[in-house]
Amino acid sequence: MERITLKKGYKISGIENSNYKSATYKNGIGTLIILTCWSLMFISCSKKSTDPEPEDPDTVLPSVETSPPNTNYSPAFPGQTRISGTKTSAAYNAKVLTSSLIRPWGITSLPDGRFLVTEKAGIIRMVTSLGDVGEAIGGVPSVNASGQGGLLGLCLDPDFADNRMVYWSFSEPGNLTAIAKGRLANNERTFEGVTIIYRANPAYAGVNHYGGRVLFDRSGHLLASTGERSDLATRAQAQSLNSGLGKILRITKDGQPAPSNPFSGQAGALSELYSYGHRNPQGLAVHPVTGDIWQGEHGPRGGDELNRLEAGANYGWPVISYGIEYSGQRVGEGIQQRDGMMQPVYYWDPVISPSGMTFYKGNRIAEWQNNLFIACLSGMHIARLIIDNNRVVAEERLLVNEHQRFRDITQGIDGALYAITDGGRLYRIDRG
Ligand SMILES: [Ca+2]
Numbered sequence: 001m002e003r004i005t006l007k008k009g010y011k012i013s014g015i016e017n018s019n020y021k022s023a024t025y026k027n028g029i030g031t032l033i034i035l036t037c038w039s040l041m042f043i044s045c046s047k048k049s050t051d052p053e054p055e056d057p058d059t060v061l062p063s064v065e066t067s068p069p070n071t072n073y074s075p076a077f078p079g080q081t082r083i084s085g086t087k088t089s090a091a092y093n094a095k096v097l098t099s100s101l102i103r104p105w106g107i108t109s110l111p112d113g114r115f116l117v118t119e120k121a122g123i124i125r126m127v128t129s130l131g132d133v134g135e136a137i138g139g140v141p142s143v144n145a146s147g148q149g150g151l152l153g154l155c156l157d158p159d160f161a162d163n164r165m166v167y168w169s170f171s172e173p174g175n176l177t178a179i180a181k182g183r184l185a186n187n188e189r190t191f192e193g194v195t196i197i198y199r200a201n202p203a204y205a206g207v208n209h210y211g212g213r214v215l216f217d218r219s220g221h222l223l224a225s226t227g228e229r230s231d232l233a234t235r236a237q238a239q240s241l242n243s244g245l246g247k248i249l250r251i252t253k254d255g256q257p258a259p260s261n262p263f264s265g266q267a268g269a270l271s272e273l274y275s276y277g278h279r280n281p282q283g284l285a286v287h288p289v290t291g292d293i294w295q296g297e298h299g300p301r302g303g304d305e306l307n308r309l310e311a312g313a314n315y316g317w318p319v320i321s322y323g324i325e326y327s328g329q330r331v332g333e334g335i336q337q338r339d340g341m342m343q344p345v346y347y348w349d350p351v352i353s354p355s356g357m358t359f360y361k362g363n364r365i366a367e368w369q370n371n372l373f374i375a376c377l378s379g380m381h382i383a384r385l386i387i388d389n390n391r392v393v394a395e396e397r398l399l400v401n402e403h404q405r406f407r408d409i410t411q412g413i414d415g416a417l418y419a420i421t422d423g424g425r426l427y428r429i430d431r432g
């Protein structure tokens with residue numbers, strides 16, 4: 001397929017056209033633009049020393065998705081799925097730092113350049129930026145590691161440098177998503193004063209869809225994602241304001257509802273809810289410019305979603321979805337839009353299984369600035385999304401040749417990206 005290079009062309013094509021056919025340009029116009037860009041390159045070369053930020057040309061490619069969709073559902077707006085592809089122009093490489101982690105699930109960056117990593121079986125370890133893996137840190141409450149459960153996501157207190165507090169999500173025997181916190185002891189061998197600060201009730205005897213990410217927002221409150229526990233018996237609770245299932249919760253460091261929450265004081269609603277109608281959200285990230293919370297969730301067959309969260313909003317599951325049941329049946333009434341329910345910013349059909357995600361805030365690769373990177377399980381790649389004006393305008397798949405189920409990704413203090421895989425690897429992805 002022909003590749004056309006043009007400056008910022010994807011922004012126009014990405015928003016106004018949903019597929020490559022319309023995203024490509026008529027050859028004459030394309031040639032003109034290429035010639036213009038070529039001329040501009042000569043000009044920019046000659047004045048490079050006076051131009052502090054020569055912009056890289058952005059490459060518009062066909063959509064990265066070439067497999068047929070599971071449904072014939074139409075997107076709600078152009079560019080909501082199968083946006084134009086793009087390709088990082090800077091050289092970068094991915095190095096395996098270690099392969100000896102065991103089912104790692106969450107990774108977070110410490111101020112000194114090391115990392116804390118959770119393992120599904122119920123362990124938190126320190127890992128250095130060279131890939132040296134430490135012993136299990138003590139003091140962690142036991143988990144139910146059956147099915148999709150276990151020790152899940154983790155994050156540091158915004159004041160970690162002073163208070164050494166760490167927060168993590170896990171499936172507590174019983175059986176529900178819970179949030180714990182503890183102080184990393186000075187000797188780094190144990191967590192001190194560990195307490196379980198929140199439990200997403202009701203408990204349910206299934207072992208799927210726990211959600212499991214935790215993240216501090218800019219107001220210093222802790223966001224936690226919970227799944228609807230997968231089964232038809234509990235699924236509808238994603239729409240219920242008095243259930244902790246299928247939600248994004250916003251709590252204080254002590255596990256109490258954050259005071260400014262949208263349903264605070266409303267009869268019949270849990271005050272800790274921030275948004276609802278979620279299926280199995282495994283990705284949370286704060287946009288580095290807007291401060292908005294972006295969220296990724298596993299959909300049914302063909303309905304993985306990227307959402308931008310608004311306080312009190314209903315994200316639709318299981319009433320609306322772009323996917324179908326794995327059996328092939330429609331979900332509910334088989335509708336994709338309804339008044340009062342938020343549309344995903346972007347969706348994937350077939351699914352990629354989006355798990356942990358992070359916005360890139362480093363300067364190692366300038367063109368990645370403020371892009372969203374999503375660790376994908378069944379997709380076996382890292383998705384790079386260029387986002388402009390709250391829309392996805394281009395998509396790239398990174399590390400596809402590694403054939404790994406990527407579970408989480410974070411940025412190190414060195415400005416490189418670090419990603420973990422179900423197979424036990426830790427990658428550093430950096431300028432090459
Ligand atoms: Ca949704």
